[in-house]
Structures are given as C-alpha cells and as structure tokens.
Amino acid sequence: MRTINTNEYLDPMEWSPLWEKYLDEAQVFDPLAIDEITCILQIPERSDTLVFSRSQVFHSYENALSTLQIFASFHGFPDYKILSQTLKEIGYFGSYKLPWVCQLFTLFPLEGVENTIWINPSVIHDITKYQELHYAKMIAGPNLVVPLQRYYTLLRAEVACGALAAMRKDLLQFTINSHSPVDYLDLPNTPFSRSLIKRPLLKEFFTRTGEISRQYHKASILHHYDKLINNPKDLYWENWR
Template sequence: MRKIDLETILDDRIPGPSWESLRNKTALFDPMRIHNIHFLTPIPDRHEVLIFTNVGVFLSKKTTSATLNQYAFAHCFPDYTTLSSVLKDIEHFGKYKLPWACQYFSLFPLEGGNNSSWINPLKIENVYQVEGRPYAQLITGLKIYMPFQRYYALLHGENACGVLAAIQQENNPFKRCSHRPMDYLHLPDTPFVHSLTKRPLLNQFVTRTGEIYRRYQRARFLHYHERLENDRPLPRWENWQ
C-alpha cells in the first residue's frame, strides 16, 4: 500500500478536509478483496466508515462493528461476540476492549461502543505525543489520534497479539516452531513492535494448544442449542443454518 502523506492527525471526533480527501479515494467495501485490515474508523458527521487495508482504502456505510461482522462472516472468521466471551472466561486477555482476531491478523478497539476505531497493532510504527496529545503513526505513514497513552496502546496491542499467536499455534498443531508466542507472528521492524516483544503475552503462552478453539466451538454450540430448544417443532436437519 502506498504511503499516505498527511499533515494532520486523523481524529474521528473532528471533521476536516483530510477526511473528505481520503473518502474521495475509496472504493466500496468488498470483504472478499481484503486480506489484512490496518485500521477502521468512523468518518465524523457521517454514517460511514473508512477501512484501511493491504490493498487500499474502502468505504462502508455500516458501523465499524457491523463492518467487521460482515468481513468475518464473508471469510468464515470467528464471531466477535462469541470470541469475546471466550477471552473473558480465559481471564488473561482482560475484560474490556477485547481484541477482534482471526488466523491472519488481529485488531484492538480504541474506545468502547459499536462504532469505535479499530487498529492492527502490528501495523503501528510508533506512538508519539504532540503537545501532550498521543497519536499513532502506522507503517504506511497514516497518523491517528489515540485516546490513551503509549502504555495502554502496548497493553491492548499485547492482548491482540497474544490472541493472534494462540490462534496461529492452534492452526499449526503439527508445526511446533517455538514455545514463545512472538515466534508465530510476522513482526515488522518498528519501535512499537520492539516494545511489544518485551511484553509477557508475547513471551509465554497463557493458553493450552487448542484451548481457544475448543472453548469457542463449545460456546457456539450452546448458543445455537438454546435457539433450537426454543424452536418448536425442531426444523429438519436439512434446514439448519
């Protein structure tokens, strides 16, 4: 992806000409064209979302959460609501601002709610401050306002990468390359990632191999079992969805 040269820092609370300039360069969101998401953010004063990806910038007319759900459904990636409940039960990845993850990349939210911005920690060059206000610069050159200091960016990034590494390990059960989570990740040479590699969740697995997968499948089964129990009479198996 071409580096984006912006003089200003994108802040989803503040409208400005940079948003319109970016919007004019977008294509309509097509989840099947995208392999890796760098950043999602709502456009101020619009019911639209920008998706920065490995193949360009896309525009969605849904919230960021709905856009991620659409993307996950298209690629058969884990359902975020179910995965979040699993991660809460495991208790090593926090209870708040839980990451979105699939087997290829992960994201963490900058704030709560259905229309928060989401960022890929492995695409962050570093987190800086300008006049006391923190911002993240991505490896593409994009600059983004952060609602918290660098320490919390590392904490949320650590959780997202820890989950991604566990999923990577589960997807390669016969290829035990290391006991360190970081060795299952493609880590770019950036100051932010250098700091991430010193965090505990990137140096020691807190889950057993297959634990997230088994817990996730059990949670999905219980969810649909409850729906089927409340459906009388039960549909024929050919009609199950």
C-alpha cells in the first residue's frame, strides 16, 4: 500500500506547523491581487481564513463564505446567495452544497458553505485514502486532508464544473461551437479530472443556452427588490450589475 507523508498535508481540523508556515508567508487579503483562487480554508478553531491562489497565499479575517463574497463583489462576479438560488431553480445542480461560479473558474464547498473548505476542481491531482483519512494531492495550492471520500468529492466537483461549463457556453456560444461541456473547461490531465469528465453533467448540457444568465438576472432583481422594500438604507447600489 502506498504511504503518504501526512506532514505535507494541511488538515483544516487540526493545527500543525504547516499552518504556521502558511500564515507566516501570507499577505493581507487583497481581492484585487488574486485572479484565480485555488482554495479557501478556515483556520482551525478560528474565524479567519487562508486564501490560496496559484502562486500566493493571503490571510483574511473573515470566514470562508464572507471572504468569497468580498472577492466576488470586488471583481463584479456573481453573488453566491443569488447564484445558489438560481442553480436551485434550474434544478439540475442539486439544492445544497452548491458551488460558486464565475466565468473564469469555480469553487465547490465540501461541507456547509459558511466555514468549510472551498476548492477549485481544476487543481486537484487526486484523492487517496490512507489510515482512515482522505488526502487530496493538489497541483496548485496546499495538499489537503479532506472530509469526504473521493467519490463524494467528485460529485461536488461535477456540479461545479457542470455549472461553469453552462455559464461559459452562454458567454462563448459564438466562439466555441460544441455540445460537449468538457470543451468549455480547462481541466488538466490528472487522475481526478479523468474521472470527472466521465460524470453525467460533463457528458452533455442539461440547461438551455442562456438559461443560467437569464435566471441569475431574474433572481438578482428579486433579491434587490426585496432588500429595497425591507431595508432601503442597507442596499449597496454599487453591487447592482
């Protein structure tokens, strides 16, 4: 049986010298300094988080979901709560543990969305079980101890990539003429990705062209209308788009 050097894997449930190493390296969280997030991790027994890009690590004093919302707001990317409602209403992406998606990349939560691990599926090399724990070898960002088996992580990644492909199809329908979701994704040739592309949501599109965009704009209008009626002073007009 293959052995794993567990000291090389960051465990979101347990403090270790590796956490200290990354905290020492981390810069203050600056959403404008990040173009693609590889993962967001809650620091054990704390409310702050580490945010990893492909080349840097950042320290945010907010929890995982709030940090993601700040990042999305600064870049004009979809609001997670509105996007989640959109994906629920469409019906093909499930109703819980929904991903966050923008046109550039996607992140999926492994457990509840507030304080969980958020992972970019394109940076997972593979997931291996070793001594009753599951270890995710990453091609960018830290290697991780994850709370789900490989199969269930694949399910979460499938939803995230299926939604990303559908969103990209809406945007690139006149550039890429394909009926295959995989053609709209930038997945590496890894064991995890080879398993991922065999999943149903990456075999064919279940949404109509433009469906995610239309539903998101509808949900956004209703969301801001409700806030305008109930709490007009709390409405941030710069978030309208």
